[in-house]
Structures are given as C-alpha cells and as structure tokens.
Amino acid sequence: MSELYRRFGGGLGTLFLALVGAWLAGMVLAPNVMMIDYALRPNLPPSQLGGPNDVYSLDNILYLANEGVHRAIFFKTVWASALVAFITFLVCYPMAFWLAQHATVNQTAVVLLALTIPFWINEVLRTLAWYILLAFRGPLNAFLLSLGIIDEPVRWYGDGGVLAGMTYAYILFMLFPIYNAIESLDKSQIEAARDLGASTWRIHWRVVIPHAKAGIATGCVFTFMLAAGSYVAPALLGAPGSRWFTEIIYNWFFEGGDWNRGAAYALVLLVLCLAVVLVTLRIARVSLTEVAK
Amino acid sequence: MSHSVELDHVGVTFGATRAVDDVSFTVEGGEFFSILGPSGCGKTTLLRVIAGFLNPTEGRILIGEKDMTPLGPNQRPTAMIFQSLALFPLMPVWENIAFGLEARGVSKAERRKKANDLLKLIALEGYGDRMPGELSGGQRQRVAIARALAVEPQVLLLDEPLSALDLKLRQHMRAELRALQKRTGVTFIYITHDQSEALAMSDRVAVMSAGVVQQVGAPRELYDNPATPFVATFVGETNALSCTVKGIDNGIATVETAHGTLTGRAGDGLSGGAAAKLYVRPEALKPKGGANRLAATIERIDFEGAFALAHGVAEDGTPLVASIASTELASAPAIGEKSGFGFESANAVVLPDV
Numbered sequence: 001m002s003e004l005y006r007r008f009g010g011g012l013g014t015l016f017l018a019l020v021g022a023w024l025a026g027m028v029l030a031p032n033v034m035m036i037d038y039a040l041r042p043n044l045p046p047s048q049l050g051g052p053n054d055v056y057s058l059d060n061i062l063y064l065a066n067e068g069v070h071r072a073i074f075f076k077t078v079w080a081s082a083l084v085a086f087i088t089f090l091v092c093y094p095m096a097f098w099l100a101q102h103a104t105v106n107q108t109a110v111v112l113l114a115l116t117i118p119f120w121i122n123e124v125l126r127t128l129a130w131y132i133l134l135a136f137r138g139p140l141n142a143f144l145l146s147l148g149i150i151d152e153p154v155r156w157y158g159d160g161g162v163l164a165g166m167t168y169a170y171i172l173f174m175l176f177p178i179y180n181a182i183e184s185l186d187k188s189q190i191e192a193a194r195d196l197g198a199s200t201w202r203i204h205w206r207v208v209i210p211h212a213k214a215g216i217a218t219g220c221v222f223t224f225m226l227a228a229g230s231y232v233a234p235a236l237l238g239a240p241g242s243r244w245f246t247e248i249i250y251n252w253f254f255e256g257g258d259w260n261r262g263a264a265y266a267l268v269l270l271v272l273c274l275a276v277v278l279v280t281l282r283i284a285r286v287s288l289t290e291v292a293k
Numbered sequence: 294m295s296h297s298v299e300l301d302h303v304g305v306t307f308g309a310t311r312a313v314d315d316v317s318f319t320v321e322g323g324e325f326f327s328i329l330g331p332s333g334c335g336k337t338t339l340l341r342v343i344a345g346f347l348n349p350t351e352g353r354i355l356i357g358e359k360d361m362t363p364l365g366p367n368q369r370p371t372a373m374i375f376q377s378l379a380l381f382p383l384m385p386v387w388e389n390i391a392f393g394l395e396a397r398g399v400s401k402a403e404r405r406k407k408a409n410d411l412l413k414l415i416a417l418e419g420y421g422d423r424m425p426g427e428l429s430g431g432q433r434q435r436v437a438i439a440r441a442l443a444v445e446p447q448v449l450l451l452d453e454p455l456s457a458l459d460l461k462l463r464q465h466m467r468a469e470l471r472a473l474q475k476r477t478g479v480t481f482i483y484i485t486h487d488q489s490e491a492l493a494m495s496d497r498v499a500v501m502s503a504g505v506v507q508q509v510g511a512p513r514e515l516y517d518n519p520a521t522p523f524v525a526t527f528v529g530e531t532n533a534l535s536c537t538v539k540g541i542d543n544g545i546a547t548v549e550t551a552h553g554t555l556t557g558r559a560g561d562g563l564s565g566g567a568a569a570k571l572y573v574r575p576e577a578l579k580p581k582g583g584a585n586r587l588a589a590t591i592e593r594i595d596f597e598g599a600f601a602l603a604h605g606v607a608e609d610g611t612p613l614v615a616s617i618a619s620t621e622l623a624s625a626p627a628i629g630e631k632s633g634f635g636f637e638s639a640n641a642v643v644l645p646d647v
Contacts, residue, residue: 186377188376189379191366191375192379194365194366195346195371195372196372196392196441197367197397198392198395198396199367199396
C-alpha cells in the first residue's frame, strides 16, 4: 500500500485504491450479498414484500435437500464436473509436455494458434458445431459407419456429448497453466532421471508432475468451476437423462419465476464447488496463492 | 577394473553444423580422463554422445569393449553429473541419492541404507532429510556425485560440474573428486574449459577445438610437447614467434625470426623452408644465459602471487611474456627498460603454421 503511494503519489494512488474498492464492492460483494439475501427469503407476490411473511429462513435450501431428483442432479453435476476436469487433464497433459519440452518454436506457435483460433468464435456457436458433429445423422456417425466401427448410428447426445463438448471448451484453461509449469522445468532434470534408469512413467510421476503440480491444480480448478457453472454445453448436447444443475437453476429463474429458490440453488452450488476445490487443493498440498499466480 | 570407453570415428552433425568431427580415442578403465576445450568446441556434445542422450551421426561408442551406440542412457553403465547438477528440488536429499535405486525396484529400507552409506562417503551424514535447496553449493555438488555413484556406474561423466563454485571451493572439490575417483576406481570422463582444472586432476587429457581432437596425452606431455599450435596456445601461457624453418638436424630446428636465428625442438610435420612458429613458455625465458637470446622492452609487470609476469614488446612489435619467481622480483628488470631474455633449445618447440 505504501509502495503504491510512493510510486504513484497521493492522488493517483487513492484513485487506484478507490477503483479496486468500487470493483470489489460493486462487482463481487454486492451481487453475492444480494444472492444470499434472495436465497434466504421466501418467494412472495409484490404486495406481501416487507410484510409479516417476508422473513429469513432456510426453506429454499431445505427444499433442494428434500427434492430427490434435484439432489441427484446436483451431485451428478459435481462429480461429472470433476470428471470433465480429469478428462481435460488427460487430454492436455501430454500436449502441454510436448509443447513445453520437445516442440520447436515454430511448432509451438502453430499448435497454440490452432488451439486459439476456435476461441475467436462465440461459445454457443462452438458448442453448436459439436451439436452438428454429434447429430444422429451427423458426420461422426457417418464416418464411423463408413469405417465399419459401428453398425448403426449412435445417439451421442447425453452424458458423452456433454463431456466431449465441455472438454473441448475448456482445453485452453487446462493447457496453459500446465504448459507454463512444465516449461519452467529444467530439461536436465528429465535427462538426469532417465540417465539414472527411470522409466518414462516414473519420470513423469516423480519429476514432471510434482514440478507442475501448481499448474495442474490451477487448470483443474478452472475447468471444474467452469464445468459446474456451464449452461450451453448441457443445454445443447445433453439429453433429458443428462440434465445439469445449472439448467434447474435457469428453470427456477425464468420458467418457475421463483428467483429466491433459484438463488438458493445457485448458492448451494457455489458453496459446494468452493468446498471441493479447497479440499482438493489441501489434499494436493497446493496453496491458493500458487493457483492465483 | 572399471570399463573402458572407446570412441571409434565418432562424428555429429546438426543441420549444417559439424559439431564433432571424426573423433577417436580410448579412455582406459579406472582412468581420470578430461576433455578440454573452449566453449563451443563440441566437448559437451561428445559427452552427451557417450552418455547416450545423443546419437552420433556416424561412428561407434564402445563401453567395456561392447558396442553401446544404439542404447539409450538408461541402458548404459554410465552416470552423468550435469553442469546444473539437476538435483530434484522437491525430493529430500536421500531420495535424490536413491532415485536410481528406486527406478531399479530396490526396497525402501535398502534404498535408505544405501543412501546413508553414500552420505557417509561424501561426509554429509545426517543430511538425508534436508531438501536440496537447504544445502550449500559444495554440498549440493557432493549430493549430485553420490546420486550418480548410487547406481554403481562403470563410467562417471562430469559436465563442468565445478564451474558454478567459487575459486576456493573449486580447488577443494578438485582434490575431493580426485580422491573419490581413486577410492571408487570408477572411470571418470570430465569436461572442462579450465585448463588448470584439467591439468591438475587428470591422468590424461584430450584437447578439443572446433569439433576435432587436437591431442590426447598426459598433462605434462600436452604442456611440454604440444602437437598443434592450438594446444600450444590453449594449454598454459606461451610466446609465439613467427619464423621460417632453415633446417632440421637431429630433432632440433633452426629457424630465422625477426630476433635473429633461434633453435627449438622440431614438431611433427615440419619441413625446411616452411612458415612456422616457435613456442616458448614464459617460465623458460630467463634473464641470463640460454642458447637463444631475445630482447624486449618491459611494459608492465603483473604480480600473480607465487610469480610475476613481465610483459614486454620486442623491437618488431611481437609481445613477449616472461615469468619471474616472486623471490627474484628484486633483481627483475624495471618497467621501460630494454632487457634481454634467453632460453634453451630443449624448452622451445617449433610447429608448422596452419
């Protein structure tokens, strides 16, 4: 703080602090406080707002606890998000390792460009592309049929489709943190491990992954949170049997007209996701500041 | 007896660059062998070829008289000590040392025991549970050596491992490495650009320049009988005097220089009438006596401790350096004074110009 003032002087320093404060208060604190406020009040017609029935209670949250279908979708969303994070990790790790340790400068540039270009397009359109690819009479089924791998078209929409769409959507959020982490690994450590007789598997398990742990944790936290809060992929690529918790929240807000219950559901999702992230980081012995870097 | 290492016409080409060109020599089992050369001469490339990190473009590597050219580094009886040491920073010291054993499936209790034995060998008993980052430079150095010795290699490859240490520690580690090599009997191949390091520690030295091995020999041999102009100038200080060969008689060449007619031992490939250089060491130049006499004006005297280097210029502009023992500095010529120096023919060598 004193460093800030020393560097920018009183006027500019105060302005910076005020801007950060306004951001935190207006963009972070206020919406969350409002959400908590909504979540703890009953859904009342406008005439009764502020009346004797407008009291704080845990009813909205308890409703979720007692509603079996919603509860099941809730837990499924959490573990499926973890699965998305894990699969994205499996896809990204080898690529990140290759990019960071083996690829030439040109190869890296080409691959990173190829990975980034799809992100110039809106997320809805990108997911729509998967919607077309995975269609019952779509290109993927036609391709697999022509190769003789399948005898009849497969219905990809559902859990598989959602998983594919999300993994694709979040690749960069996983790839870059891991790439950055592995890039800082001294190549001679890998060579030393190999020279001492370690197998490829052991080199990764004992040398590369411990070094890249913070990057991997960052990627997993990003991917998990994004997946748990995702709406487009499950809405487009899902099936009635693969509903995502965000869809239920959406329904409460815009179809059920019950913002209070929607807010309560969203709050529970936020709290549980935060808990999962913090516990996982604790188990992996990575501190939150390492992830924030 | 540890394995010998034989390089058989080894060449390495990177794109258009010839990094190592037709290198052949044999390192005897149990020998302390150094490869000496300036940076970029291909010595590290050569070491990586011996370790198996790099496939030679042509030629063969024989370790213990077996052809190991196609084998990877994990299949060769060699262990490498990297310039950066490459200790695993997230493992405690004992796990670092036992990593090679872990890779070989040795049980944890046995690994721990072996690590403790090695810690004793490098005088770091009780440091097993520290992290590498908590050790000093010299201690980390010793841990890297222990880690390499843990896999009981036949050949230890060292890539300038002392270059990051300060002078006192470096001199201490030199002696320690030498003692360790004698005690373990492992063949050491040591890469360095520091000629005093190579001369002090090695049984034999290969001098490399621009991908080519210039000479292989014992330190004394390189110093006293350099085979090429590069070895003459790179190993130790020397004075080089341009000359024309007048005749060679009984191994002694008589040459014509700007300082008159001088004599020195004739090197290989010297022929009458050819352009050549006469090389004479600073310590061979004496103020009095000598079959050959030179004159120079003293420009400055650099005091180095045990001796001083008198830098002078001959009449034709050739720089000359003579070494004066500190105990004789009192009778040394004064700066600005014209002074004569003499040397014996046996202390000079004449090599053809290239």
